[in-house]
Amino acid sequence: AAEEKETAEESTPFDAPAIEMPAPAPAVLGFVDARRSQSLNGKWNFIVDPMGVGQPGGFFGGWATDRVPVDEWQVLEYNYAGSRKISVPGDFNTQFEDLLFYRDGVWYQRWFDVEPKPGKRYHLWFGGSNYTTSVYLNGTPMAKQVGGYVPYSIDVTDALKSGGNDLVISVNNRLEKHSVPTPRTDWWPYGGLIRDVMLIETPSAHLVNAKVELADLSGRVEGVVATQGLRAGDTVTVSIAELDFSTEVTVGSDGQGQWTAMLKPELWSPENPKLYDVEFATADEQLSDRIGFRLIEARGTEIFLNGKRIRFKGISTHEEPIGRDGAAYSKADFEALFGEAKALGANFVRAAHYPYARHAAQVADELGLMLWEEVPIYWNIAWENPETLEIAKDQITRLVTRDWNRASVVIWSVANETPYSEPRMAFLEALINEVRSLDDTRLVSAALLGDVSRELKDAALYLAAYGAASDEVSKHERDIFKAMLDKAGDHAPAVGSGFELVIDDPLGELLDVVSYNEYFGWYYARFIAPQLGVSEKTVRKLMFKFMEHVVLSAAFDKPMHISEFGAGAKSGKRGEGPWTEEYQAEVYRAQSRMIMNSPQIQGMTPWILKDFRAMLRTLPGIQDYRNRKGLIDENGQRKQAFYVLRDFYEGSWANVE
Ligand code: GCB
Structure with missing residues (x-):
């Protein structure tokens, strides 16, 4: 229902009925670059839908599948194969001149081949798509993600066909008052499939994600593993060959397990960005990542x-x-x-x-x-x-x-x-x-x-003090500054004294x-x-002198x-x-x-x-x-x-x- 609200301003007799779309998998799939996958990057078919009529089930037929008319007598008012091609990854705003300022619905479609293997799970993975994305596989609504910029995956194992698969994705980059961000930002929220798209294959029992971190400066390292399909008591082996380290982590009934070890790794820093190959293995898979260890702390300021x-x-x-x-x-x-x-x-x-x-x-x-x-x-x-x-x-x-x-x-x-x-x-x-x-x-x-408004008021008086003492401003402006200082009386700041600005x-x-x-x-x-x-020119010139005496601080015993x-x-x-x-x-x-x-x-x-x-x-x-x-x-x-x-x-x- 939310989808419809976002794509059609007001309802018409021709609207598509609301479709319930599940959410993507709640957990982020880690280590995607190390997994068995098929890239779905490349050229896709692309239709611009400024009227929001592609929703399946409506008067206009819905565009959730790649249909072609059976003969010249059948009327279908869309066609993917004949539409223009778009590169994925890549936003649509900058791939076509007419879409630079476009903020509304579009449809992506492509075919891909796969021979699903028994005992495996298949996940459609998106590095990020902007802003509201609905995914259809072989005509079945799979999931809807709201919010751009973050990765998500959808387990599509049950909807996959052996051979050719028809993948259709609607993306809408329109923003609303309640979205994150809102419609007005000082950047352009590029729309579409802006990042990699992959079909990832995992064993049915698999590692979902894992965290590895340096706990303290003694060199203690801690980790967490999250799995799916493993049974309580199953193990994940975590190893770092370069440190001669390997440990078996036993997962609980929630599929999670924790470990800690004294590893004393060489630490990562800007001068020495040291990374280690860390491996995670279950009975059915082996994944790895390049991971660095370092400790970041704030103490006092x-x-x-x-x-x-x-x-x-x-x-x-x-x-x-x-x-x-x-x-x-x-x-x-x-x-x-x-x-x-x-x-x-x-x-x-x-x-x-x-x-x-x-x-x-x-x-x-x-x-x-x-x-x-x-x-x-x-x-x-x-x-x-x-x-x-x-x-x-x-x-x-x-x-x-x-x-x-x-x-x-x-x-x-x-x-x-x-x-x-x-x-x-x-x-x-x-x-x-x-x-x-x-x-x-x-x-x-x-x-x-x-x-800001309080700061600018204080700063204005301070600038007046500089102006009153400057011979680079006109007499008229100097008089304005002097009058202002007279009015401020005891509050008039002395030239050269520190202007303290406290963030509270x-x-x-x-x-x-x-x-x-x-x-x-x-x-x-x-x-x-x-x-x-006074003129902006005068203020800009005085500002450079004034800035030498500004002291910024925060009202908290914390770094700024x-x-x-x-x-x-x-x-x-x-x-x-x-x-x-x-x-x-x-x-x-x-x-x-x-x-x-x-x-x-x-x-x-x-x-x-x-x-x-x-x-x-x-x-x-x-x-x-x-x-x-x-x-x-x-x-x-x-x-x-x-x-x-x-x-x-x-x-x-x-x-x-
Ligand atoms: C800001 C914003 C930033 C703007 C910048 C500007 O304070 O955080 O997004 O682009 O100012 O140029 O005004």
Whole structure:
């Protein structure tokens, strides 16, 4: 029923009846790259359905099977074979010019051959599809997944035919007020089968997933296995040949088992991204993964990796490759993207604002980049809608259980820029509890917004003090500043005294790292200028001086991270003022000074590595539907600020203390 609501605005006499669609398997299937599988990537048939008439059972016949008319007399108003072809993986928005701005229903169809073997189970596995996906196999409705960006699988053993199988998938990337995220975001939620699709074969008794983690610095390693079809008392052998280690884990009646051992592995770090081949074997199968061991901790206001104090020298990203429009989906895509982060001198990447393809964390593991992973709880969500909370929990559960063996992942972020309210606190607390119950070995954070209007009011007065003392502003503006200071009386700040900005969002209490997005040098000037009644140019110039005296801190005895700052620049645009490379570089210089003044800050991930698709960025000639805050443009051309940040990471910010 929900499917119909999402695809048809109002009901007509021709609507399809509601179909009950089961949900995909609740547990994420681990180790997919090590399993026996058949790739279903490649060219699929593709129909755009802006009217939402493909639902099976309706007047228009339904498009859940690949039908062809028996003769010229039979009327069927759709045809897969004659429709256009689309590449999977790959979003549909960027594969066809007419679909760039499309946010609605589409249908994918392909045939595949299989000879199912007795005693095996077959799982259709999706790396992620955006946003509402319904899967039909040989005409049978199999499952519906709501929410993009996370992996899911469907046991299709009973619906498979020997020989040719007709696979039809409807995907709708329309977002609603209650979806996660909501329709308005500063990125483009690319629609369709954006990631790998596989048919995975497992023994009927099989390993579903497993977790392996370093418990403490003595070198103790702990693990959990989750199986299906095994009987209580059956065993899973976990071995790491390089450490001469092997153990038999006995599973209980719930199919789960635990183990612990003193392994003293060589630890993973950005300098030495050591990974071990870890093997999991049952009587019927053998799976393996490359796993690293490391310990991440927050103590007081500091962060420690493997017991050593560190700083996150980071950069934010979106899931977009360099030099190609659309969603990134391959190892090569992430090697190129994260390779630029390495070239920047970064040891950390914030994978904003939603779960990326599984390759992202694999590549980060190999390159030695610490990773921040996030779910799309962005701006305002329907905090009080229980369905919304379910979707959010599904996102974070699937993300965590997919990547909990990736040493690179050190932070789970549950939200970005969510304004304070009681329902928001309850929602995020539920989510944080969910994360901690699944994985208590990583840090939990959220990018906070702060109390911007209060901050800007305080900052305006401070800027007035600078303006009153400056001979670079007009006499008229100086008079405005002086009048303002007179009015403030004793509250008027002295030039050069520290401007203290304290982040006290109560959510900070629930987090391990208090992260803050701030836009000094970019948005803030635009809001302060009209408040003061002076030109934006004046405010922007004063702002750079003012920023040297800003001290950021959090009202909690916890490490602080600047999860965003940035400024827009059109690649190659030179000169003075906003949108030039020089201006963006100046913002980065001023931000570096500000961060050096703020001892609680242990990490930063400026916004953002690469220019990215954002349909709310329309300015012609400059933005053209891209956010231009990248340090490189969409083709990989580096801007001046890239080098400013690299110098900072290799210089003043290089070492702790
Ligand atoms: C933010 C958001 C990010 C935007 C960025 C911007 O605070 O978290 O998604 O893209 O600002 O450029 O405005």
